[in-house]
Amino acid sequence: MIIKNIKVLLAEDDLQMGFIIKDNLEEEGYEVINCPDGETAWEQFQRKMPDICLLDVNMPGRNGFSLAKKIRQRNDVVPILFLTAKSMEEDKLKGFETGADDYITKPFDDDLLFARVESLLKSRSNLRTYFLDSITLRENTQKVPAEYQEILKKCIDIIEANIHKRDFTIKNFAAEMGMSHRTLYTKIKIISGQTLNAFIRSIRIRRAAMLMLTENMNIAQASVEVGFEDPKYFRQQFVKLFGMTPSEYIKKHKNSFNSDLNIIK
Secondary structure, three states: OOOOOOOOEOOOHHHHHHHHHHHHHHOOOOOEEEEEOOOHHHHHHHHOOOOEEEEEEOOOOOOOOHHHHHHHHHOOOOEEEEOOOOOOHHHHHHHHOOOOOEEEOOOOOOOHHHHHHHHHHHHHHHHHHHHHHHHHHHOOOOOOHHHHHHHHHHHHHHHHHHOOOOOOHHHHHHHHHHOOOOHHHHHHHHHHOOHHHHHHHHHHHHHHHHHHHHHOOHHHHHHOOOOOHHHHHHHHHHHHHHHHOOHHHHHHHOOOOOOOOEEEO
16 A cells, blocks of 8 residues: 655666656655755755655765765664665675665566565554554554654653743753754654654643543643643644544543553553
8 A cells, every 4th residue: 555645765866767766656646856866865855854765876976875874864764775786795785784774676676666665664654653652542562663662752751751841942852852953853753743842742632631531630720730721722732632522532531541551441
């Protein structure tokens, strides 16, 4: 199944090959950023923040290995698929060492390319599902890297510890995470698909849901407790996250919340 609204960065110096791949991917619903060399691809990566990168190994100037290394310094999760005319084991090893997730050897069948792209994107989708399940207090069944489980837990702990501080800013958040603003933004975007402000708001709403389920707080009390001054706005954002009003949520899950595991059973 094709995942829609996906941006693909394609770095291919063979212009004819590049246009063929671009056309085939666009027919399947992908948005393709087609670049004729590594330098252009690096510039476009920084500007567009693609969901997956298809990199030709042998390009003049910045080759695929060099480009993958630069991408990994900025973003350690975006999938990278190398396109290569070689199948030498040393090239594959070098590719994996510089951050590639998979290889496909030219010439390749279109269906094989689509299958590899979808497989790599599924792992990214699993990460977003893991985040949403964690935020909405559902049991997690997704297998995601331990690093990202730990990052999400640390984020939740920090936001909840500072939930009463009106002067808690994104700058404070980044400092407590031990990251630059840019690094934190990138990791949160990868994990959740959200901006930093939206991510923090989601954690606050999560905490409000837990308070209503465990502390017998009413909606107004819980919203104020987590920093929402406008009850109407709180309700709107709650519905956006949980798909139901706070009162509906309490009625449905009051007796099924496991406070030891912080999940709805």
